[in-house]
Amino acid sequence: MHNTVEVFSLFTDFDVSLFKAGKHFKLYEKFGAHHLEKEERKGTYFAVWAPNARSVSVIGDFNGWNPHLHHLYIRWDASGIWEGFIPDVPLGANYKYLIKTATGENLEKGDPFALVWETPPKTASKVGTTWYEWKDQDWMEKRHLHNGLDRPISVYELHLGSWMRDPEHPDHLLSYGQIADKLVPYIKEAGFTHVEFMPIMEHPYYPSWGYQVTGYFAASARYGPPQELMYLIEQLHRNDIGVFLDWVPSHFPGDAHGLYRFDGSHLYEHQDPRQGYHPDWSSYIFNYGRNEVRAFLISNAIFWLDRFHADGLRVDAVASMLYLDYSRNAGEWIPNEYGGRENLEAVSFLKELNEAVYANFADVQTIAEESTAWPGVSRPTFTGGLGFGMKWMMGWMHDTLNYFKQDPVYRKYNHQQITFSTVYAFHENFMLPLSHDEVVHGKHSLIYKMPGDEWQRFANLRALYLYMFTHSGTKLLFMGGEFGQTAEWDYNQSLDWHLLNFPPHEGLFRFVKDLNNLYKTQPALYEKSFSPEGFEWVELGDHENSVLVYYRKGRSEKDDLVVILNLTPVVRYYYRIGLPHKGTYEVLLNSDDKVYFGSGINCEPIKAEPYHWMNKAYSAKFTLPPLSGLVLKRTR
Structure with missing residues (x-):
């Protein structure tokens, strides 16, 4: 081992100028640890941004963690980049940066661009690679057909560590590869079009669910090497299943080996805690006004789309980024230059993020978790929007959950809760989420939010799902919801898969499969999902009976569907429904069918009469099953 660092750089002057301007969006090709060959000698090139450091050395298992042996060189161009080539450092070597600060502190920091980290609770970075021979070319070439806003997008959200575990070893996490073998056939059977992984970037604190990231460029080593995650994504793609990743540019933790006070200064975060400290999560807020930080984050977004073939990013906690006073009392925040509460730097960053993502990957989606009425979240930046593809509704x-939680006898007094969403449904490209946040912290599982006895709980949940899948917008359902997981979600244990042995749960799973199939095969449910032309209320005023009727429309009249919801446990006989056209209407899906654990009140095909009703020229009388939804289509 030669205890010397050789002068070497992967940066051109143009790279450095782009980085300083905040416009270099592939920084992962330059920063970090790159195992390569220099003058016929193998070793590793290291590069790190630490502009306020007095010195930076690489310490690791290859030099006995000795801070005096491998000092990096500071570039001459005032970029703050330290770099150098160390011969004979192999792939897999553990390392950190020993940063001597301007005040003389010694900080041991992991590499912000490390491709691999040690398995937590260990905290060293590893010399790694993301080389992989992909076999998903067919998907990548045609994924625009799966990811378009006029296509069905039904997302299964899951947490890798608690979706399934080995029953023999419930304390052990399955690897990415083991999950692939179980997850791919399951998603294919259930019929979801996409999965969304809660954050799989490296994070030290497991109970954070992955939302406190330290290794932004590394797949969590808890589940195996990055190539195994690539295999998991590849197998999903080869079965026509897209992959969205949760991405967290809103905050980061204060762990000693992480980004916080990286070179002894507030490099990645704001110095003033009124701007730089997040009270909700005891974490730190990125300084979106700093060019190099913007380039770091946008490069990270591009990295997961580029190296891991992700089909989209669900961006976490966007509301916390947009407002300077988010979760803050008066006096605890600093207004913007105009005296307002909008975080103008974050707004600018999000616009640039979306422009960069779509410029590089036109066939992916960015999805904002944004809970306020901020205008234009999913509108193009050239019209003043933030540029996201979709926004959580x-x-x-x-x-919807507040409505369905009520005993049906009281629903007539809260009818507007179930109809109000269509007032603003087309202001954004909305995704309808029933996410992990709704089934934790004492909120109960979805099935136990429903009122009534066992039969009524399952009937209510099936009706809710039918309403969700026939409402305008794309869909997201958190794992366990598809079969009626009874316990709240616990990140530290598997879902209760044994429940599928019981008829109510097996029936619910069968219903979700059929619902996904209906959604994917009926153009009226997705072709105009974000346009008011695709939705029409027929009956929204019958609060006394808690009955709703609406049409979903595609590009062709022949694809139109009629949706009827009866949200009380009372059978409605001879209920007249206005119909759009003459002809015979058949039920495509009945949530009350016996195969779903329903009561089995079925509707036969019925012919429309030339009887004016609900402002329609045709109508027919139907029997509406209790706590149910029906989807009808004109067949002839």
Whole structure:
């Protein structure tokens, strides 16, 4: 081992100028640890940004963690980049940066651009690689057909460590590869079009669910090497299943080996805690006004789309980024230059993020978790929007769950809760989420939010799902919801898969499969999902009976669907429904069918009469099963 660092750089002057301007979006090709060959000698090139450091050395298992042996060189161009080539440092070597600060502190920091980290609770970075021979070319070439806003997008959200575990060893996490063998056939059977992984970037604190990231460029070593995650994504792609990743540019933890006070200064975060400290999560807020930080974050977004073939990013906690007073009392925040509460630097960053993502990957989606009425979140930046592809419809989620929690006898007094969402449904490209946040911290599982006895709980949940899947917008359902997980979600244990042995749960799973299939095969449910032309209320005023009727429309009249919801446990006989056209209407899906654990009240095909009703020229009388939803289509 030669205890010397050789002068070497992967940066051109143009790279450095782009980095300083905040416009270099592939920094992972330059920063970090790169195992390579220099003058026929193998070793590793290291590069790190630490502009306020007095010195930076690489310490690791290859030099006995000795801070005096491998000092990096500071570049001459005032970029703050320290770099150098160390011969004979192999792939897999553990390392950190020993940063001597301007005040003389010695900080041991992990590499912000490390591709691999040690398995937590260990905290060293590893010399790694993301080389992989991908076999998902077919998917990548045609994924625009799966990810378009006029296509069905039904997302299964899951947490890798608690979706499934080995029953023999419930304390052990399955690897990415083991999960692939179980997850791919399951998603294919259940019929979801996409999965969304809660954050799989490296994080030291497991109970954070992955939302406190330290290793932004590394797949968590808890589940195996990055190539195994690539295999998991590849297998999903080869079965026509897209992959969205949760991404967290809103805050980061204060762990000693992480980004906080990286070179002894507030490098990545704001110095003033009124701008730089997040009270909700005891974490730190990125300084979006700093060019190099913007380039770091946008490069990270591009990295997961580039190296891991992700099909989209669900961006966490966007509301906390947009407002300077988010979760703060008066006097605890600093207004913007105009005296307002909008975080103008974050707004600018989000616009640039979306422009960069779509410029590089036109066939992916960015999805904002944003809970306020900020205008234009999913509108193009050239019209003043933030540029996201979609936005979570949090208002729909809250109103819908509050409505369904009520005993049906009281629903007539709260009818507007279930109809109000369509007032603003087309202001954004909305995704309807029933996410992990709704089934933790004493909120109960979805099935136990429903009122009534066992039969009524399952009937209510099936009706809710039918309403969700026939409402305008794309869909997201958290794991366990598809079969009626009874316990709240616990990040530290598997879902209760044995429940599928019981008829109510097996029936619910069968219903979700059929619902996904209906959604994917009926153009009226997705072709105009973000346009008011795709939705029409027929009956929204029958609060006394808690009955709703609406049409979903595709590009062709022949694809139109009629949706009827009866949200009380009373059978409605001879209920007349206005119909759009003459002809015979058949039930495509009945949530009350016996195969779903329903009561089995079925509707036969019925012919429309030339009888004016509900402002329609045709109508027919139907029997509406209790606590149910029906989807009808004209067949002839």
